Amino acid sequence: MAEYLRLVTFVAGVLVGIQLPGFVDQYGKALQAHQRESAASLREFQDDAERYFGGSLERLAEYYRSSPDEVFNAGGLSIGALAQRNEALTRAVSRFYRSPFSPYVQTLLEPVDEIRRDVIERYTYTVVLNGWAIGFGLLSGFVCALVLELLWGGTAHLTRRCYHLAKGSNRPGRPT
Secondary structure (H helix, E strand, O other), X not given: OHHHHHHHHHHHHHHHHHHHHHHHXXXXXXXXXXXXXHHHHHXXXXXXXXXXXXXXXXXXXXXXXOOOOHHXXXXXXHHHHHHHHHHHHHHHHHHHOOOOOHHHHHHHHOOOHHHHHHHHHHXXXXXXXXXXXXXHHHHHHHHHHHHHHHHHXXXXXXXXXXXXXHHOOOOOOOOO
């Protein structure tokens, strides 16, 4: 029975581990889509900034904010917010592709929270069969099986120790 539990634990670990590259891939695609949409929403304002303010969106936003007209004033705040979001998303996309490990680091440890939540809500289970997915799957299965073995071994050792202590033996592990 224990062998079956070990096997099931290993297979479950492989299946969970093999999903990680698919999740990271979906996060990266969502991140890029948000960044492209952000850039598209700024395009018209960027054209105005190029034409009138030497390309500076900040100067364009300041011009709008300094207007006595409330609508223009609010527009300046909106332009500033759009520009800040676009800059943050552009930096995140750049960090995502910095190295082979950076997509995993960013997705798991330094994500754009709103995008990661969106990906979690809409995640579709996929099996990506490339080197990364197979490696993560096998490593995950091995770690799950190892943890199970350590728990079993530790529990068995503790049980034997308690049994021998309860019998009054000073040397656990040896019959009296």
